[in-house]
Amino acid sequence: MNCDVLIIGGGFAGLSAATALAEKGLRVTLLEARRRLGGRAYSFRDDVTGDIVDNGQHLFMACYHETRRFLGRIGTERHLRFQPDLRVDFRTPDGRRTALKCPRLPAPYHLLAGFASLSTVSVGDIFRLRHIMADLAVGDPHARAALTVSEWLRRNRQSGAIISNFWTPLTVAALNESPDVASAGGLAVVLQRGFAGSREDARLGLSVVGLSELYTEAARRYIEDRGGEVRLGAPVAALDLRGGGCEGVTLKDGTRLPADAVISAIPPPALAPLLPDADWLRPLPTSPIVSVNVWFDRPVMAEPFAGLLGTECQWAFNRSMILNSARGGYVALVISAARDHIHRPQQDLVRLAVTDLRRLFPESRTACVTRAFAVKEREATLSPAVGILRPGQKSPVRNLFLAGDWTDTGLPATIESAVVSGHRCAEMILG
């Protein structure tokens, strides 16, 4: 018997699509190749320390409205904790602390006041932000998308100091790409939705549980409670393509599963072999992320997270504080756009992370490292380079829909993009 909809892939995109369809009473079957759900956003317990490790620390923004709707649906939004007001701490190259602290003023004044609180930003820099604001308000989005972030910032008269101390860390964190490669279009979306929107939307949030606990098992229960099925260890080997349409899939073990509609929620390199003749599916560049998990014998940072200026590691997350663990001292350091680091051996990455941390966090200099390892994500996200073309959710193949952070949602390749794409596929099928 046909199930109504087959969903291929159990990451944020596939699970949000499947739960949205199950909510409306459709019978869904979700097929995941691995023996676990979560794709590129998952967690595991470290056997030695007992702590929960994410494959990479994920930051949420309060403007992730679709992600919050998905988590609300499956009952886990309470695990996200948002700041009362936007605040981003930084450590400067000489180990001093400074912070972008946005007070309770209406947008965009909260942001301007926030910039004024940063010791790394001059009065002239704050004055020159008007060029960025004017470009965002009345600039041509197509012309902007054709520029790299670096070109766009120069055109908008930003100084070298604010580029190094603010725009580069923001671009690398939000787009997982260097400002010399990333399109300014992606940064503009982050600024418009996140920072220039309401004061509430600009707040950052963290999951106080491991990523897998945040959404995978709750989504699976939600689907199963509504008569759907989640199959793990079920790689799809082929799409059943006939007469310009998709009528189901064949698994690697030869099982054929017919369906009225199929949602592919897998990344392009996994989708390409399933659609060998699709000239509309072009390879897309990707960018890696390295996360180094370090345990010290005592707490070494006071902030929940901080941007690191002038070091190879760009952010440090106080995992002990985030997970509310009694034992302090667990820190995760992140290197995004990590092309120069992804091939380096574990011990080099650990040495680099500990050196960076000790340079900027004097508290860590006398603390002993008790355990450390790096997690490498080679194809962490799409690289939002100038000129790339992302396909939309409606594919040229009848009854085949495309979800995934990399599809064209108008957003950078983030959790929110994955969930927006999943919800759009569900809406198209329901419609």
Ligand SMILES: Cc1cc2nc3c(=O)[nH]c(=O)nc-3n(C[C@H](O)[C@H](O)[C@H](O)COP(=O)(O)OP(=O)(O)OC[C@H]3O[C@@H](n4cnc5c(N)ncnc54)[C@H](O)[C@@H]3O)c2cc1C
């Ligand atoms: C280290 C790291 C840090 C990040 N930080 C942030 C952050 O701070 N904020 C943010 O918003 N985003 C962040 N992201 C991005 C975010 O994780 C992704 O955008 C999101 O997880 C993508 O979800 P997805 O469902 O589109 O794809 P995926 O998570 O890749 O899911 C695809 C699934 O399909 C499965 N699959 C593949 N082929 C097949 C097949 N043939 N048959 C069946 N199943 C198959 C895979 O196993 C996988 O489970 C980060 C990513 C990484 C890696």
